[in-house]
Amino acid sequence: MKIEFVNYLSESYYEILKLRREILRKPLCFDYTDSQLLEEKDDLFLAYYLNDKIVGCLLLRLLNQNELKVRQIAVDFNIPGKGIG
Numbered sequence: 001m002k003i004e005f006v007n008y009l010s011e012s013y014y015e016i017l018k019l020r021r022e023i024l025r026k027p028l029c030f031d032y033t034d035s036q037l038l039e040e041k042d043d044l045f046l047a048y049y050l051n052d053k054i055v056g057c058l059l060l061r062l063l064n065q066n067e068l069k070v071r072q073i074a075v076d077f078n079i080p081g082k083g084i085g
Contacts, residue, residue: 006045006057016045016057016074023074043071048084056084 006012017032025031040059048056056079059072075085 002049004047004049006047008041008043008045012047012054013045015054016047016059019054019057019076020059020072020074023077024072044068048075050079050082050084055079055082 006016017037021031042062044060044062046058046060047054048058055076057072057074058070061069061071063069073085
């Protein structure tokens with residue numbers, strides 16, 4: 001298990017985006033727009049790795065110097081009961 005910050009538009013960012021699409025958007029028949037993704041450029045991304053594969057992520061937005069907002073949490077459907085989410 002490993003948790004690390006991920007940079008916007010990095011290879012790991014696109015892995016997180018794929019997971020978020022699968023878990024959060026696909027069931028609702030939605031996808032992210034380019035403008036929605038551009039709004040994330042200053043957000044913080046945490047990736048949860050299991051066996052070198054991203055199986056969970058957390059998206060945070062900095063509101064001010066003292067506050068963060070949890071924007072999204074996504075965990076791979078195939079990884080239940082691990083305490084990731």
